[in-house]
Amino acid sequence: MKDSQYLDVKLKLRDTESIVLTPGYLIGCILNSLESLFGEIGGKTSLDIVKFSAAERRLILRVPQEFVERARIAVTLIGHYQEVPCHFQVLNASKNQLDFDSKNDENVVKL
Amino acid sequence: MFGNISEGRRYIAVQIVPYTPTQTLRLNDHSLAKCLLQNVEKYYGVYGLGIIEHGFRVKYCNERTKIAIIRCLHRGQRFVSSMLPLITLIGDVRAKFRTLYIGATIIQCNKFIIKHQKQFLDRVMGQVESAKERQDLFKRVMELDMDR
Numbered sequence: 001m002k003d004s005q006y007l008d009v010k011l012k013l014r015d016t017e018s019i020v021l022t023p024g025y026l027i028g029c030i031l032n033s034l035e036s037l038f039g040e041i042g043g044k045t046s047l048d049i050v051k052f053s054a055a056e057r058r059l060i061l062r063v064p065q066e067f068v069e070r071a072r073i074a075v076t077l078i079g080h081y082q083e084v085p086c087h088f089q090v091l092n093a094s095k096n097q098l099d100f101d102s103k104n105d106e107n108v109v110k111l
Numbered sequence: 112m113f114g115n116i117s118e119g120r121r122y123i124a125v126q127i128v129p130y131t132p133t134q135t136l137r138l139n140d141h142s143l144a145k146c147l148l149q150n151v152e153k154y155y156g157v158y159g160l161g162i163i164e165h166g167f168r169v170k171y172c173n174e175r176t177k178i179a180i181i182r183c184l185h186r187g188q189r190f191v192s193s194m195l196p197l198i199t200l201i202g203d204v205r206a207k208f209r210t211l212y213i214g215a216t217i218i219q220c221n222k223f224i225i226k227h228q229k230q231f232l233d234r235v236m237g238q239v240e241s242a243k244e245r246q247d248l249f250k251r252v253m254e255l256d257m258d259r
Contacts, residue, residue, distance in 0.1 A: 039156035041194075 005068045006050065007061040008092035008100075009075060014085045016057075023049045026059060029081055034074040047071065053100060058091075060098050068093070119185030120166065122220040123192060124212040127177040130205035136177065140169035142202050143179060147191070154194045163187035170217060175251055176228065178211070180220050188213070221255065228252050 011026070013019065027047055034043040045067040051060040063071040075088045092098055127136060148167070152160045166184035173179070183191050195208040212223040232252055239245045 035156065037156045037158050039152065039154045039159055041154045042159065043156055 003065040004062050004095075005065055006092075006094050006096070006098040007063060007068075007072065007075070007090055008094075008098050009059050009061055010089045010091055011057040011059075011081065012087050012089060013057070013081065019082045019084050021054045021057065023052045023059070025082070026052075029078060030061075030071070030075055033078045034070065037074050037077065038070055043070070043074075045071070050097065051100065056100065058100060060100070118166065120215070121183055121185055121188040122170065122214050122217050123181045123183070123188070123195075123210060124214070124220045124224055125179050125181060125195065126209040126211055127179065127201060128207050128209055129177075130207075136174050136201070136204055136206070138172060138174055138202055138204075140172040140179070143172050144169045146198070146201050147181065150194050150198050151190055154197060155190050159190050163190050167191075171255075173254065176254065178224055178228075180217065180224075182217075224255065225253070228255075 011021075027049055030047060031043075034045070037043060045064055048062040049059050050062050053059070061071070061075075072090060072093075075090060078086065078088055080086060127138070129136065144167070147169070148160060148164065151163055155162075163183055165187075166182065167187070168182045169179060170182045171178075171180040181191065192210060192213065195210055198208055199205065201208075211227060212220060214220045214223065232249065235248065235252075236245060239248055
């Protein structure tokens, strides 16, 4: 998709047992954080989960280009997932589609 | 300490228009400021709130003429002026804001308000019959005590 970036995000939890990890809950969590940070006007965008792995607790997010900065801020500042303390680590960001094992990708933006 | 450093400020003169014309507003500058900040948080989030909170103040709020002056910093002015039309509830009264004027100094704002109120008087004075009522109306409309 043109004019969008892909973020490879890993969720790190303090307690992994007591949560339900689904793409829907995750996207809701990110959208909630976007809305509380940037409000109804500044925080509305279309986020897509391109790939999701519950076992690795990793996901590939597709974000519109003009929203990458805000999305990354919102993802970074999430402190709780289903009331369990957590943080999100952005492993990679790229204009090309990312995959979980794309270590030799030339277009990956180094962080 | 930093009194001499002038930061670009903007003064927004607004008129509060209640939904039912006879309703009293029961509004002071604190409750107005609270309402405005809550709405900035709603529409622009904590990030927007953080930007405008510094330097934000309701400088003047007249319940009788329903005119207020809001001060904000230059960089936060866009946030404030863009969410004013979206507000439909001020305190617990159904009302809306009419932005009258945006100026860089409070004196400019005062001048505008006086001009605006004079225009209002010109329209209304003709309908008032007794001289006593006219004087009362004049006093009521032109009151502009800036003690804050």
